Amino acid sequence: MGRMRAEAALHGEAPIRVLIVDDSEDDAYLLRTELARRGLVVDCRRVDSALDMAAALAGQDWDLILSDHDMPGFDALAALDVLKRSGQDIPFIIHSGQIADRDAVSAMYDGVDDYICKGDYERLVPVIEREMRGLRARRAVRHADTRIQQLAYFDGLSALPNHHLFCNKVGDAIREHRERGRVPAGAVLVVDLDRFLRINASFGYEAGNDLLRQVGQRLRAGLGPEVVLARLGGDEFGVFLPGVNDRGSVEMLARWIVKSFDEPLLKDRVELFLTASVGIAMIPSDGEAVLDLLMNAETALGQVKRAGGNDLRFYERTMNAASAERLAMEADLRHAVERGELLIEYQPVISARHLRPVGAEALVRWLHPRLGRLPPDRFIPLADETGLIAELGAWVLCEAARQARAWLDAGHERVRVSVNVSAVQFSQPRLLEVVADALRRSALPPACLVLEITETSLMADVESAAGMLRALKNMGVQVAVDDFGTGYSSLSYLKRLPIDIIKIDKSFVRELCENDDDAAIVRAIIALAGSLRLATIAEGVESAGQAEVLRLAGCDFLQGFHFSRPTPAAQLVL
Structure with missing residues (x-):
């Protein structure tokens, strides 16, 4: 909400929130009045100590800081240090008549955005407008940056981690065990909805998407916080249970997943029933590389699907038909260039x-x-x-x-x-x-x-x-x-x-x-x-x-x- 309000302020739809660092209430009131008289709508708060400034930065969103320099026990450089410790990106302008030009230039090298003599409102207003434009551009880039990260690591439909982030989390957990000198342990489960295409064919893709969101919410609500849940793509979900080596505990979790589909899903007040199949790969017996674990879980899942679905199965080394096919393809690929x-x-x-x-x-x-x-x-x-x-x-x-x-x-x-x-x-x-x-x-x-x-x-x-x-x-x-x-x-x-x-x-x-x-x-x-x-x-x-x-x-x-x-x-x- 705070970021939305700040963006609105940058576009002139809301007041600019200005934190005034000044020991004079009269000077702060005059500043607010003069800015308003020149067309800038501002919402101001005055502080005059490091403690009050830190509390103000922690408690609210600000678009601009205007700081006097010479105050009892507190000056603009100390205020700038408070801002830096907060980690926030807020334009900082010294608005003071008690600082030498040499010191002002030094302060700008230290991070101050500009220095304006007190009372010089003809210069202060365009400087504020310039800094607000710069702030808007930086926030737009950060927003784009965040959006790109969401697209890179999270599924846009379910808001769950995507395949890439799931692999990262599994890989990180395995590496952490190794670095601590412990044998990695855990289980990777691939959950696939049985005959889901009939939902899309009967009710349309939007209905299918809505059901996938419901499935993600249901699984997330029933799994513990330590369990990683991701949407791997299509109607497949990935589950990572870290640290376990007891197949009984893993089977109990997998059976809960299968059983959770006994309750219907709702679409426009219509009850729709789905079933799910689960393939399981154990760490380290079935692999310690993420893609190997996923492949082995998928192999076990294929066995469940061929048997009719709505069940679970652990990977076994005998399930190697796919691996044999892969080896054959590798052999063929070695001769593909020479054979044209x-x-x-x-x-x-x-x-x-x-x-x-x-x-x-x-x-x-x-x-x-x-x-x-x-x-x-x-x-x-x-x-x-x-x-x-x-x-x-x-x-x-x-x-x-x-x-x-x-x-x-x-x-x-x-x-x-x-x-x-x-x-x-x-x-x-x-x-x-x-x-x-x-x-x-x-x-x-x-x-x-x-x-x-x-x-x-x-x-x-x-x-x-x-x-x-x-x-x-x-x-x-x-x-x-x-x-x-x-x-x-x-x-x-x-x-x-x-x-x-x-x-x-x-x-x-x-x-x-x-x-x-x-x-x-x-x-x-x-x-x-x-x-x-x-x-x-x-x-x-x-x-x-x-x-x-x-x-x-x-x-x-x-x-x-x-x-x-x-x-x-x-x-x-x-």
């Missing part, structure tokens, strides 16, 4: 101003001899884990560079090709050699190659990332931050990294025309990029309305199904 089973499709990148293609993103596909056409999310993680990504990534880079050279030779002078670089590739010094080799073989000008690197990869080790990016920039290639806003919670690192382009993640674009918060986030990202002289690409554009909102917001480039699905190079129109 990989192909690249290109999705055009469109100039928002001219609505013409200016380049394309290269997207690899695998024509598996047995499983058919596979998208990258089916085999790139496997390639990363097994080390095959080095060969696969080098092939994609060379093919994309060769194709871009062909487009240049055909007369498309300004075309650029974008290639995704996985986290594993980016962490390997050999990437520089691979990029240089692709440019040399294709004779492609380096400026025509854009390397897309996920935000998570960059932030895993900022200093190392900065060094790799500088080396790539020295080669002349361009660098784009892919999936911006989903992998890290702070925008401040952008200015430390030598990048050229920000790709706004499709999760922000999806509801751009319906969700004011997402629209505000997108505008904030575009404005931030502009201030850092970075270009912006919005991915996942699927409608003319989204494209128009992005164009008006100043986005430079657009990409998505609205313009073209990924297509073979021969069919791409540039």
Whole structure:
């Protein structure tokens, strides 16, 4: 409520809350009167000691602090120290006639925002307006920062932790046990709603979403505070019970989850009955890596589903059919390049101003001899884990560079090709050699190659990332931050990294025309990029309305199904 009121004050809808630090009640009254006479509506409170000021900062929200300098036992620098200890971002202005210019300049180096002589209201008013504009901009960035963190770590539908945060919490708990010299213990449960698609088919997606929210609330209300509950995606929920090694206790919890669905869920006063299946993986017997635990719990869950659902099952090592299939896929992937089973499709990148293609993103596909056409999310993680990504990534880079050279030779002078670089590739010094080799073989000008690197990869080790990016920039290639806003919670690192382009993640674009918060986030990202002289690409554009909102917001480039699905190079129109 306090932040909403402060934002309203910044827009002139409410008084500016001013904390006056002054030992004279008459001076404070005169200040309030003179500001009001000049059109500033203020709500003031006067304090004259460190104790009273600290209490005022703790008890209310303030937009501005105006401090006298020379007071009995208290001065402006002591007041500034009280503000710093509070940790709050509030403009601090010295309004005094008892401070030398030299001391005032020194105070501004220490953090004071400005110094105005008492009575000089003609100068004070524009300074207040300037500081309020700056405060509004900083709060807008913080709001965007918070929103990005929510999108990165929390599920927008249920408000529960998402898959990423769930994995972090499980991994942190396991590491903490190891660091204390203890054997990790706990259980990971995957809860899946049985035949949930029939709800969407019968009542619509909005009804389904409402029921998912109810399920999340019911589970959260019945689980203890030490239990981590997350929505992993779709109709799947994750439960982490830390510290337990007793299968009986875990089974009791899992049976409560199954039993909790005996009570109906309500939709428009209609009772709807659901059942749930639960797969369980124990720590450490079923693994100590988060993804292994989830995979094993999913394997056990599959056994429950095949048996009809509405039950629970612990993982057993005999449930390894999926693992065998995965090993077979790894073996096939090792020969995919030499057998010519990989192909690249290109999705055009469109100039928002001219609505013409200016380049394309290269997207690899695998024509598996047995499983058919596979998208990258089916085999790139496997390639990363097994080390095959080095060969696969080098092939994609060379093919994309060769194709871009062909487009240049055909007369498309300004075309650029974008290639995704996985986290594993980016962490390997050999990437520089691979990029240089692709440019040399294709004779492609380096400026025509854009390397897309996920935000998570960059932030895993900022200093190392900065060094790799500088080396790539020295080669002349361009660098784009892919999936911006989903992998890290702070925008401040952008200015430390030598990048050229920000790709706004499709999760922000999806509801751009319906969700004011997402629209505000997108505008904030575009404005931030502009201030850092970075270009912006919005991915996942699927409608003319989204494209128009992005164009008006100043986005430079657009990409998505609205313009073209990924297509073979021969069919791409540039």
